[in-house]
Amino acid sequence: xxxxxxxxxGVRTAYGNIEALKGVDLHINEGEIIALLGANGAGKxxxxxxxTGLVPPKSGTITFEGEDIRxxxxxxxxxxxxxxxxxxxxxxPGLTVLENLKMGAYVLKDQSGIKKDLEYIFxxxxxxxxxxxxxxxxxSGGEQQxxxxxxxxxxxxxxxxxxxxxxxxxxxxxxxxxxxxxxINTENGxxxxxxxxxANLALMLAHRAYIMTTGLITLSGTASEFLNDExxxxxxxxx
Amino acid sequence: xxxKITASHIGRVIWSEFxxxxxxxxxxxxxxxxxxxxxxxxxxxxxxxxxxRMPYLALGTFVLSILWRFFLKRRAFIGITKAVxxxxxxxxxxxxxxxxxxxxxxxxxxxxxxxxxVLLAIMAILPFISSPYTVNVMVTALIYVTLGLGLNVxxxxxxxxxxxYIAFYxxxxxxxxxxxxxxxxxxxxxxxxxxxxxxxxxxxxxxPVIRLxxxxxxxxxxxxxxxxxxxxxxxxxxxxxxxISYIQPxxxxxxxxxxxxxxxxxNYLRVDPAMDINKIxxxxxxxxxxxxxxxxxxxxxxxxxxxxWLAMREDEVACQAMGINRTRAKLTAFALGSTWAGLAGVVxxxxxxxINPASFSFLGSILVLSIVVLGGMGSIPGxxxxxxxxxxxxxxxxxxxQYRMLLFGALMVLMMVFRPGGLIQSTRExxxxxxxGNGKGDGNGTARLEALTGAPxxxxxxxxx
Ligand SMILES: Nc1ncnc2c1ncn2[C@@H]1O[C@H](COP(=O)(O)OP(=O)(O)OP(=O)(O)O)[C@@H](O)[C@H]1O
Ligand SMILES: [Mg+2]
Numbered sequence: 001x002x003x004x005x006x007x008x009x010g011v012r013t014a015y016g017n018i019e020a021l022k023g024v025d026l027h028i029n030e031g032e033i034i035a036l037l038g039a040n041g042a043g044k045x046x047x048x049x050x051x052t053g054l055v056p057p058k059s060g061t062i063t064f065e066g067e068d069i070r071x072x073x074x075x076x077x078x079x080x081x082x083x084x085x086x087x088x089x090x091x092x093p094g095l096t097v098l099e100n101l102k103m104g105a106y107v108l109k110d111q112s113g114i115k116k117d118l119e120y121i122f123x124x125x126x127x128x129x130x131x132x133x134x135x136x137x138x139x140s141g142g143e144q145q146x147x148x149x150x151x152x153x154x155x156x157x158x159x160x161x162x163x164x165x166x167x168x169x170x171x172x173x174x175x176x177x178x179x180x181x182x183x184i185n186t187e188n189g190x191x192x193x194x195x196x197x198x199a200n201l202a203l204m205l206a207h208r209a210y211i212m213t214t215g216l217i218t219l220s221g222t223a224s225e226f227l228n229d230e231x232x233x234x235x236x237x238x239x
Numbered sequence: 240x241x242x243k244i245t246a247s248h249i250g251r252v253i254w255s256e257f258x259x260x261x262x263x264x265x266x267x268x269x270x271x272x273x274x275x276x277x278x279x280x281x282x283x284x285x286x287x288x289x290x291x292r293m294p295y296l297a298l299g300t301f302v303l304s305i306l307w308r309f310f311l312k313r314r315a316f317i318g319i320t321k322a323v324x325x326x327x328x329x330x331x332x333x334x335x336x337x338x339x340x341x342x343x344x345x346x347x348x349x350x351x352x353x354x355x356x357v358l359l360a361i362m363a364i365l366p367f368i369s370s371p372y373t374v375n376v377m378v379t380a381l382i383y384v385t386l387g388l389g390l391n392v393x394x395x396x397x398x399x400x401x402x403x404y405i406a407f408y409x410x411x412x413x414x415x416x417x418x419x420x421x422x423x424x425x426x427x428x429x430x431x432x433x434x435x436x437x438x439x440x441x442x443x444x445x446x447p448v449i450r451l452x453x454x455x456x457x458x459x460x461x462x463x464x465x466x467x468x469x470x471x472x473x474x475x476x477x478x479x480x481x482x483i484s485y486i487q488p489x490x491x492x493x494x495x496x497x498x499x500x501x502x503x504x505x506n507y508l509r510v511d512p513a514m515d516i517n518k519i520x521x522x523x524x525x526x527x528x529x530x531x532x533x534x535x536x537x538x539x540x541x542x543x544x545x546x547x548w549l550a551m552r553e554d555e556v557a558c559q560a561m562g563i564n565r566t567r568a569k570l571t572a573f574a575l576g577s578t579w580a581g582l583a584g585v586v587x588x589x590x591x592x593x594i595n596p597a598s599f600s601f602l603g604s605i606l607v608l609s610i611v612v613l614g615g616m617g618s619i620p621g622x623x624x625x626x627x628x629x630x631x632x633x634x635x636x637x638x639x640x641q642y643r644m645l646l647f648g649a650l651m652v653l654m655m656v657f658r659p660g661g662l663i664q665s666t667r668e669x670x671x672x673x674x675x676g677n678g679k680g681d682g683n684g685t686a687r688l689e690a691l692t693g694a695p696x697x698x699x700x701x702x703x704x
Pocket of ligand 2: 163
């Protein structure tokens with residue numbers, strides 16, 4: 001039995017006169033990992049910003065667990081469990097790793113579970129435990145990405161929106177992070193929308209995928225369909 | 240490997256050191272040439288040209304420049320040796336890690352509580368054994384402590400550059416001044432009112448600047464400060480530049496403090512007979528206000544709201560992604576920061592009993608900002624020390640009369656170059672001092688977490704993962 005978690009219908013978003021989204025339709029079922037692929041400037045980040053209310057869409061509908069959330073405030077969505085890891089990580093550079101993580105639990109009313117969540121995170125990324133007193137800005141890029149993902153987990157997400165977690169990282173680190181993303185999905189049943197440039201890797205992880213070109217979804221299907229389709233491989237996956 | 244050090248070698252080193260100093264000296268002489276050589280005689284409307292002062296200027300700049308370069312080099316060198324000491328491959332005894340600063344020693348001390356009591360006792364006795372002038376300076380210093388702590392909430396903790404902070408101080412002072420002048424309201428009624436008015440004005444300023452940050456915010460707040468001053472200067476209710484005089488000092492249950500209480504104090508406690516006892520009373524009021532401020536600000540910083548401010552300062556995008564209401568965080572920072580300025584303003588008005596717009600110039604905002612920056616952004620003890628240094632230092636420098644502000648500026652520049660984090664830096668662990676495990680981890684996160692959360696004091700073992 002599949003339940004739709006998030007659904008976008010005809011979402012249009014503009015920055016002034018520039019229309020970045022020209023009617024985006026997509027849906028994500030509970031427990032799925034969805035990859036959102038596309039070239040630079042296709043509108044992937046804008047899609048996430050529209051969902052989280054950072055850039056309110058002009059028209060269209062966005063529903064999260066059956067509830068209309070278009071134009072809702074970001075902080076209310078975080079409380080509902082819709083949490084984004086922004087592009088370029090955006091950790092708090094002057095705060096320690098531990099403080100960064102605690103900041104992730106900002107919206108939680110019940111702060112008693114934090115210690116247990118920290119335990120979970122330090123098991124997921126042991127390196128963060130050894131770095132916990134170090135300020136976030138001094139972490140390496142890969143560690144910062146781990147911290148960014150971990151921090152979002154501290155808010156107990158029902159659904160995670162990840163914007164290019166592989167950005168600027170070495171292949172081995174990317175593999176590590178992707179393994180963890182899968183783990184988060186299977187162990188906690190967290191639904192994941194993954195925006196990626198690295199299509200090959202994203203498709204290894206995702207159940208389904210959407211391809212975006214200049215503000216529109218131009219192709220959708222299961223990950224295996226994409227990986228096996230000769231035309232898709234040529235056009236988007238580099239042969 | 241030993242190189243013969245030849246005379247020409249030394250010569251080259253000296254030359255490479257002296258060349259920039261010579262250039263600096265030459266440059267300054269060129270810049271200052273007109274003001275140092277020409278002097279105008281206003282009586283017979285002539286001017287005199289003389290080169291007498293130029294050699295001193297040249298030599299002075301040259302020496303200062305050499306010293307400057309020397310200290311900069313030394314600082315860089317110390318940085319390198321520290322890094323080397325902390326690195327691997329050195330004998331155990333060389334890898335001690337950084338020495339704990341005196342502040343950590345004070346903090347960790349078992350006598351901390353007693354220390355605070357002793358300090359409070361000294362603060363309580365001080366006005367009775369000081370001269371009226373000293374008491375006045377101390378009141379001013381404490382007012383600046385309050386202002387510094389208030390602005391620290393806005394700039395240091397929340398990272399919102401406010402260049403018009405003195406306006407809220409003015410609003411507090413004028414709230415008391417006007418209400419006292421026209422309606423005869425007392426200090427104790429006006430103290431909360433002054434705080435409240437400043438808070439409301441802070442909110443009012445907050446709304447239009449919600450979307451601004453950085454340079455834009457600085458410019459808008461600067462304008463706000465100037466507008467406030469100009470309004471006070473031009474309204475008839477505020478009596479324009481003449482200001483408001485004969486403001487009542489704070490009352491003490493309607494008792495005339497300069498009557499019987501003064502007699503008692505002078506006769507039995509040997510208080511200076513020239514002392515205005517109202518000033519001593521004001522001293523205690525501002526002391527209490529400072530204590531309340533410290534407690535309040537401290538608790539605020541460690542509260543949910545404080546964390547929201549910190550997040551906002553660090554990264555606005557991430558702050559929103561954490562589910563923090565950025566608008567609310569910004570408004571509360573502005574409003575609460577202004578509250579303290581308002582309260583301090585009321586005390587100020589009661590201290591000097593005369594206020595006019597000139598007391599609230601842009602320079603005031605800069606002074607308070609300097610207190611926060613010099614003391615150490617976000618550090619409460621730092622801001623306190625900064626306020627005391629900056630309000631007492633100009634008094635001490637009176638000896639240098641007209642060069643006072645010049646010297647003051649030079650000291651500030653030196654401070655910022657050699658101690659950019661402020662006198663007392665905000666205590667945040669930047670480097671890891673204690674590490675367990677080997678970095679890759681053994682999956683035993685629980686044990687490590689216990690070590691992390693159960694042991695609050697990181698020990699400087701200097702070991703590396
Ligand atoms: N703040 C903004 N103001 C104006 N235009 C913007 C803004 N942000 C994005 N755009 C434009 O919107 C379009 C979509 O940008 P978006 O960031 O969503 O792309 P993307 O798919 O995430 O690209 P990338 O893979 O490079 O991150 C681009 O043409 C971009 O120039
Ligand atoms: Mg993007």
